[in-house]
Amino acid sequence: MRLSKMHINTLREVPGEAELPSHIFLLRAGMIRKLVSGVYGFMPLGYRVIRKIEEIVREEMDMSGAQEIHMSAIQPSELWKESGRWTAMGPELWRIRDRHDREFCLGPTHEEIFTDIVRNEVNSYRQLPLNLYQIQNKYRDEARPRFGLMRSREFIMKDAYSFDRDEAGLEKSYDIMYEAYERIFDRCGLTYRPVEADTGAIGGSGSHEFIALSEVGESDILYCTSCNHAATSEQMPGVDDIVADGATDALEELKTVDTPDTKTIEEVATFLDVPKEKTIKAILLTVYDDDGGVKYHVTAFLRGDRELNMIKLVNALKEPEHMVVMADEAIIGDATGAVGGFTGPVGLHDAKIIVDSELEHLPNMVAGANELDQHMTGVNYGRDYKADILIDIKQVQEGDKCPICGAPLAQARGIEVGQVFKLGTKYSASMGALYKDENMQEHPIVMGCYGIGVSRTMAAIVEQHHDDNGIIWPVSVAPYHVIITLVKPDDKEQAAVADDIYEKLQSKGVEVLLDDRDDRAGVKFKDADLLGIPVRITVGKKAGEGVVEYKLRTDADRSELSIATAIESALTYVTDGLR
Numbered sequence: 001m002r003l004s005k006m007h008i009n010t011l012r013e014v015p016g017e018a019e020l021p022s023h024i025f026l027l028r029a030g031m032i033r034k035l036v037s038g039v040y041g042f043m044p045l046g047y048r049v050i051r052k053i054e055e056i057v058r059e060e061m062d063m064s065g066a067q068e069i070h071m072s073a074i075q076p077s078e079l080w081k082e083s084g085r086w087t088a089m090g091p092e093l094w095r096i097r098d099r100h101d102r103e104f105c106l107g108p109t110h111e112e113i114f115t116d117i118v119r120n121e122v123n124s125y126r127q128l129p130l131n132l133y134q135i136q137n138k139y140r141d142e143a144r145p146r147f148g149l150m151r152s153r154e155f156i157m158k159d160a161y162s163f164d165r166d167e168a169g170l171e172k173s174y175d176i177m178y179e180a181y182e183r184i185f186d187r188c189g190l191t192y193r194p195v196e197a198d199t200g201a202i203g204g205s206g207s208h209e210f211i212a213l214s215e216v217g218e219s220d221i222l223y224c225t226s227c228n229h230a231a232t233s234e235q236m237p238g239v240d241d242i243v244a245d246g247a248t249d250a251l252e253e254l255k256t257v258d259t260p261d262t263k264t265i266e267e268v269a270t271f272l273d274v275p276k277e278k279t280i281k282a283i284l285l286t287v288y289d290d291d292g293g294v295k296y297h298v299t300a301f302l303r304g305d306r307e308l309n310m311i312k313l314v315n316a317l318k319e320p321e322h323m324v325v326m327a328d329e330a331i332i333g334d335a336t337g338a339v340g341g342f343t344g345p346v347g348l349h350d351a352k353i354i355v356d357s358e359l360e361h362l363p364n365m366v367a368g369a370n371e372l373d374q375h376m377t378g379v380n381y382g383r384d385y386k387a388d389i390l391i392d393i394k395q396v397q398e399g400d401k402c403p404i405c406g407a408p409l410a411q412a413r414g415i416e417v418g419q420v421f422k423l424g425t426k427y428s429a430s431m432g433a434l435y436k437d438e439n440m441q442e443h444p445i446v447m448g449c450y451g452i453g454v455s456r457t458m459a460a461i462v463e464q465h466h467d468d469n470g471i472i473w474p475v476s477v478a479p480y481h482v483i484i485t486l487v488k489p490d491d492k493e494q495a496a497v498a499d500d501i502y503e504k505l506q507s508k509g510v511e512v513l514l515d516d517r518d519d520r521a522g523v524k525f526k527d528a529d530l531l532g533i534p535v536r537i538t539v540g541k542k543a544g545e546g547v548v549e550y551k552l553r554t555d556a557d558r559s560e561l562s563i564a565t566a567i568e569s570a571l572t573y574v575t576d577g578l579r
């Protein structure tokens, strides 16, 4: 492609709303353009990258035995009501109505649609296993779309769904997809980590997220410094601290003590001269129903130095996440006897009490007395209070113990680019997707689902591959492999050499951009760096002597080579990069 003929519009200035390198460089390189908040279009060079990522995904999916189909993004509400997600999904579900007032949504995912296809078309074990996938636009009405392609309201996704006759079949399908994902992200040039992930919202028995490591990512992961264990911070199980003062301590008497103006854990710990580990922290929440009315109140308790993990709490309650909100102290106080800043587990009423599993083992704690300016000491689980739900709800932090081997955990940030998920029979059972076995007995089909954020992967690649001057595409996803910078397009000798290299490389299957624009050399070099084309061949003054300049985008060095050597070097570099 000749750049003089290409629609391209690079920007020198950093667009105001862009903060992350991927957002800045993709806009500046003219690869994406914003339509409205969280909605982007792809320009010629950007769309080539998208198609390269899609092709890598397609090749690996097809090789794994999956079959590509293409369903509509428009989904009727009836299917979502069948699965129960029409109400379970919050305002992120992009709901629309047609002229007959029938409700639809723009699909954020396609479990219902694929389950519907399969229940209509699969009825025998002979048709299983089956894996169907598509690459398609998805919609999520984000409250705060940001960071360009990283968190947008419309995005390109590959979603696949596997259908098996039993759990053993699902395990196999899951492993095949897991391995395909490793190959896909390897080929995209990403440094990533598969981590155990939360299964709460969709419901299922196991899941991994593939996290592209990046300081700017929104995913928090914890990984063991000794064994292989890694998980999202929501998912990492907490290890209860059972030692404390020793579980064999004699139980103290329950006493109420005056603790004026000690609303925070710090204040009460200082006032009573005890470590924060001896205190109990209370968190008040309210669960609402579909009509916005109060369903019930919740008080959650955990050790004073711990933080609440909201995902674990929501999963324990088995309620939709958006229905569980921090409580208005006045309302919950009247209803349950809680007193803001002085809430404790003893003497509450009309509230569901969730207690972090750790507190079961910790004797003689300090907790609020549900009276203004008063706390209780000698608070013991079992004797003085009981939980409706006793479960791990604490946030695991860097340095906490690995639940597998006990070594300290380390923390990293990253971008979630893919997820694999064992759904089990959640959708097939609720929607009646059944198959008949050899004895004509009916069973629900066992499902898995597998997503890759294609447009987000593009952003993640830029986050991992850039410098101050622009993008540094890995060869496998680069919009073009080689850029020929023609210094003086009106110089006949230079133009002829550039054309010769252009033709020869293209004839070998190399994708070449020829910068024949009537512009200063400095502008062309800046653009070549910004666009991130892996190999640059500069045709300038020495073209007449058969010498050109050869430079890799990953490398600061440039070298003068004969035309033939430059072509050979480029060909080798590109071939290696595609391997």
Ligand SMILES: [Zn+2]
Pocket: 224, 225, 226, 227, 228, 229, 402, 403, 404, 405, 406, 407
């Ligand atoms: Zn470990």
